[in-house]
Amino acid sequence: MKKRFMLGAASAVAAAAAVIAPWEGxxxxxxxxxxxxxTVCYGETNGVQPGDTHTPAECDAMLAQQVKAYADRLSECIDDNQEAQMPEGMKAAVISWAYNVGTVAACRSTLVRKLNSGDMVGACNELPRWNRAGGRAIPGLSNRRAAEQKLCLEGL
Known part of the structure; x- marks a missing residue:
């Protein structure tokens, strides 16, 4: 069984939540x-219905819980040796990206394939490709991916 202590570690989750919150709003x-x-809170979509409301404290707790869950699921498709070598900023950037695009898409991506092959720079450089929603490039997503890419590359 794969150990899920790296991407899902408290420090990586907190760093990813700090990246996600301003982008999601x-x-x-x-x-x-x-x-x-x-959608509600910080980009939460699971089970959200029109009229749902939450307090800011509930949203903060929901974000922490969801980021941990995304990190754990993402960790399942990243090679243990490569995951161990990921700097904190890269972990936060990759978790932020997976939170936004979903772990199914993330785990099937060229980014994860490059990461698993040891090409960390190439993995970070895949982030800008994920700037589309509804089939069109979205300026806000382009800006988010550029920020994630910068964070991803900084610690390498």
Whole structure:
């Protein structure tokens, strides 16, 4: 069984949450996102219905819980040896990206394939490719991916 202590470690989760929160923004009342998916808090979509509301404290707790869950799922598709070599900033950037695109897409990606082959720079340089929603490039996603790429590359 794969150990899930690296990406899901408290420090990596806290760092990723700090990256995610400003990009997602806090909205305590459910709203349809750019492609029409009901969303609340910091980009939470799971089970969200129109009219749902949460307090900021509930949103913070939900973000921490979800980031940990995403990190654990992402950890399952990253080679233990490569994961052990990832600097903290890279972990935060990759978790932020996976939180936004989903772990199924992340685990099937060229980014993860490059990471697992030891090409960390190449993995970081895949981030800007993930700037689309609803089939079109979104300036906010391009900006987010550029920031994630910068964070990803800084510790290498």
């Amino acid at each position: 806090l909205r305590t009342k459910a709203y349809p996102d750019i492609v029409g998916v009901w």
